[in-house]
Amino acid sequence: MSPSPAILWTSAEAAAATGAAPSGSMWEATGVSIDSRTVDPGDLFIALAGPNHDGHDHVAAALATGAVAALVHRLPAGVPEDAPLLLVKDTMAALQDLGRASRARSGARVAAITGSVGKTGTKEMLRLVLGGQGPTHASIGSFNNHWGVPLSLARMPRNVRFAVFELGMNHPGEIAPLVAMVRPHVAAITTVEAVHMEFFASTEEIARAKAEIFSGLDAGGTAVLPRDNRHFQLLASAAGTASVRTFGSHIEADARLLDCGVDPAATLVFALLGDRPLSYRIGIAGRQWAMNSLAVLLVVEALGGDAILAAQALAGMSAPKGRGQRRVVPVMGGSIELIDESYNASPVSMKAAIAALAAARPAKGARRVAVLGDMLELGGGGPDMHRALAEAIETWNIDAVFTAGPLMAHLHHALAEHRRGGHAESSEALAPMVVRALRPGDVVMVKGSAGSRMGRVVQSLAEGG
Template identity: 35%
Template sequence: MSKKLYTSGEINAVFNSNNNKNLFFNKVEIDSRQLSNRTIFFAIKGVNDDGHRYVKAVLKNKNNLAIISEKPNNLRSIRTKNTLEGLRNLASYARQRSNSKIIAITGSCGKTSLKNLLNISLSKFGKTHSSPKSFNNHYGVPYSLANLSSDNKYGVFELGMSFKGEIDKLVNLVKPHIAIITNIGPAHLENFKNINGICKAKAEIMNGICQNGIIILNKDDKFFYSLKKIADHKNIKVLTFGYSKSDIQIIKKSAKVFFKIKNKIFKLKIKNFNKSFLYNVAATLCVHYYLNHNINLLKNNFNNFKIPEGRGNEKKIQIRNKKILLINDSYNSNPVSLNEAIYNFSSRKKNKCRKILIMGDMLELGKKSKYYHQQAAKILNKTNIDKVFCVGSEVRHTYQKLNQTKKGLLIKNISFLKENIFSILENNDILLVKSSNRIGLFNFFNKFQ
């Protein structure tokens, strides 16, 4: 039986309250739709909604507790000045009482997939907790941390950012023993002068690493030496992964892949040879190597890993009796992840099938948006992708630079795509969808089964 997440005594100590001492709680929640028995609900005021609207419904269950910042008061509610700050306080308490080994991940892309890989693999060695979905901002991180149980052996958390200083606040809450930076790229560039600014912002993850902890870095990333210099200055031990000589080195030979760990070769069963996936496997192995785990126990761990929806997962779908192989990578897009997706798609065996790309805008690139969208066209023109359909406003820069033979349609809004997707595709097409989430392609293609 799982240990209770919190007793009333613990909650009373955190919030200086005097609630029913016989209650205990198994879950912390900020979304009223996800409630269950014995939940602590934080009524947070967001941009589009206010959690206080749902407090009455939450408290219909006599075992639930609400953390509020306004009336109505109730015997099963605790009033605090700021509920988000209250959530951070509870998360801080959860971290303080925990004996878990904590891993924190940041980077321009690959965070969620790496987190899921670590969650699965670490579970072989002990009870593991990880942040759900992509909960990596100022709401998601304290929410995820507050749900860390005192009997968890491992905790894995994503740390995201859009501005300088955000990761600094998050990492000082999480206080990881192991931090990972997957890569550095021009994501959220509109909020920085250049990519060097993004590198420094991602490097903030080193500000909260526990004493004697480590940072895991991608040796192939062009900002590796900048990040290592920061780590050396802070006296933080560095572990590396990559195709170049590293602590965990990826060795790919034709249709086989191996991992060289400190001069010893490990053969793992892997059928996904996408570069981004192999990087995440190598980063995962770094964590297990540091924790002195038996790598041989992970031999079959990566073969059937389920890629998260919208991050490059594949599924066969039917669109008006046309059989389509869909590669859905529409949850996020930036120059690094787009180039990786194009490379993987182009490397795929074509046979007699058409390769079709539906590409949506890359967002938050600021003044560099035109440049990066045009660069995408230069890369696409060198591939064996048959047709490129562009959806959005910024992708017009990509479309204009495409070779004439590769041009599909320039589509300004998703409504047109929904009406014409049936005529765009042919039977047995291989379809890659790559876009930033806000364009709407993720929700659209996620419905196809």
């Protein structure tokens, strides 16, 4: 028999943390949920009111599914008078209060990760390697915003040795309140690049927004920074009195990448950690994984873990969903290899994905095929940034490129004619075109910003093929 889930919150603890007025019987929760569709028995359900949906409309369903109680700011319809409820002034504020209370009671060593790209992958590498060295909690998926961070905190078990939280933003001022809740011992920035340029005048402004992560850093904490980044000095200065540890190819980096070899399924890393030479394997293809793995080793050291054991554990790393997952898909006459990078995209991550595709090995006579959707939130420079991808396509000798969206039309027209696979105004219109054009043995990489919905192409290839 599997052990019973540990108690996360009692009714008294949750009421004290949120200032709630409790009703109904006492309870003990083993989880926290904000989605009635995925409530597990034993969850505390928090009824958040958003612009399109109000969780209060689903309290009855959550309780019927097995939630032990609901946190609400108005009495919901369809629930018994004696239903176990916690009534607060505002459920979003109460979720944040619950997150703060969880952080306050925790003895975990805590890391917070931000950056223009690579946040989720770095967080997942940390989840893997720290998990081998002690009980570890980490935010799931990309729960990195104003509700995802406090929810991840509220779900943190009482007795964990390590905790890792991802912090995201696309406007100035968004990281500071998140890191104030997390209060990390280690704050890492993966990189600063031209992402979300629609909301910033320059990458320097992005760097200053990312540097808000240091405002909540624990006294005596450590900042882990990308030494090769052009904004390194700004970030190091913003870290203030924190101990600064650096990663990159720079000769002065504390974790220095000497070389890496990329094959279709993995990345072999040669590095220096201080004066110690290291070689290790990461179970995902891509130079960006090698670089971010160096940040992982520095974070592990700063948290009190064993960086050498962590490096060895990275061989077991697999790509998070939509971030380089590979699968074989049957097509007429054989199969293709599908690389799913559909979760999101920016100019720097798009170039990294194209380079990773170049390392793939199609069957004899087959092709490397890129299927690309619009990169969004780039502001007025968007068209030029899309056109500029043609250089990477040419450099890495990608055989065929299919594009979707008005911005990707600029890339389509910039490509050499023999590389143009086809263009459509949407991912939905592009999908059947790609399915028809594929040949057995092709390796196909699909990528685009979340708003370009390139996951539809992935689904069509997986089902239609």
